[in-house]
Amino acid sequence: MWNVQGAGKQAFMATLREIVRINNPSVIVLVETYLSGEKAQRICDRVGYSGQTRVEAQGFSGGIWLFWKREEVTVTPLEYHGQHLTVEIEKLGEAPWLFSAVYASPDSSIRRDLWRELENARQNFSGPWLLTGDFNETRSMDERHGVGGSEMQRRCINFSNWIEENRLIDLGFYGPKHTWSRGETEATFKSARLDRFMANEEWHLKFEDAVVKHLPRACSDHCPIILSTNGFAPIPASLKPFRFQAAWITHEKFEEFMKNNWNNSTPLIPFLSEFALKLKDWNKVIFHNIFRKKAELWARLEGVQQCLSNKRLNHLIVLEKQLRQEMENVLH
Template identity: 75%
Template sequence: MWNVQGAGKQAFVATMREIIKINNPTVIVLVETHLSGDKTQKVCDRLGFSGQTRVEAQGFSGGIWLFWRKELVTVTPYEAHGQHLTVKITKVGGTPWLFSAVYASPDSTIRRDLWKESLSERQGTGGTEMQRRCRSFCDWMETNGLIDLGFSGPRHTWSRGETELTFKSARLDRFMANEDWTLQYEEATVKHLPKACSDHCPIILSTNGFAPIPTSLKPLRFQAAWITHDKFEEFMRANWNNSLPLIPFLSDFAVKLNS
């Protein structure tokens, strides 16, 4: 899952391709894309997934894109709403399960429509008590029997501001599941990845846990000893390029540092 707000199209595609190359996801979701129509299709086609579906952005608000590899999973659209996209996922030889990508609008009036929508998808519930319990996100989780799957990596998934006075951050993005799903995928693990081309960082879920990252794909780690080299400043001026997408640039930059 990744929020693409603020990403230029070329930088976004380049960064996404690098994230896909490193993490090799079977299913990928992008939320708050701010794109719709022909522009959307052109960007989606460049990501290289054989299956795709989406909820269009409304003007410059919202938008949910979902991609998958048809050779590995079957994805069947189940229900779409302005703030969520629900599909049935069936891995080859596996048990089907429902997956919902949810974008809760920052507008509280619109967001209440999402909580009400969850009521219509449940049987045997309703009335004023249920409506009261759906007034907040935590109550919504409880009502729907959802468990936060936790995470490793950076604590917050969203940040904004560059000075001490303007900086804000929060954990706005997360994976949740019901008890049956967690019992079926006991090794499931969530990881927060480094932020790039967005004020949200990508988050990734593996149903089987994560294998160690190959050395060739590990992120660049700055070594303090580099700055003591008498030609380090000259090297930085000659090789650093702010105009290129960050993730693929750092990969090439690391090769130069170690050569």
């Protein structure tokens, strides 16, 4: 799930491709997309997933896009609403469950309509139910920096009560505490945990190993969030398949490498195995391993954003901005 507020189109697509490459999700949710109609469809088609549906943006606000791999899951849309998209998800051989993708309006009076709509969804469905999205609320003042006052405290209490009244369970998270931030100085910097995954007890029991992770923010005001129903397990390096990287072609020394190492006179299959080893070595030594660079930047961003969730420090705000710009350059 990702609120793409503040993301430029080119940076958004580059970051989304990187997230998909690393995590390979079966279902993707994008909220606050701002786009509708033909412009939205052109971008949706570029995402490359076989299944897609969406709630159109209202003017230049809102918008919820849902993508899924039809070869892995069946998605049946049930309700389209300006602030939520509710569908039924079914994996081959498993019982279906309800899924609501949410973008809550910043307007509190409009947001109340969403709470009523979601309550109706709960009453009309007795099985497992998962919700995710930007709720534009926090459960407590501990989930915020830079915004206070009695009105905000009242909102926190009301949102927490609504969660409890509807018997929802916050699935928690790993990673930086806050999912949204804005501001480039200590005086203007604000952050909060506006985005989350929640579920009813039936869903929680069905997927008791589910884990949520806040990924570092790169090109948006909000961080991407990924949920794995089976937990996260690293892929051993020995099991990762060799893949040709299109970025290699852009390197000034790649053509020279090809001329020196390609051989048409030997049997193709054994030659390709040998050539792949040489290419991996060239990638590490000459190309400087762009994937390692990206991994280092993701890790540094996560660390800085974790610190900013706890305390606003000007040098960290400046560093985060530099790292985000560097990541954008690397992804392009």
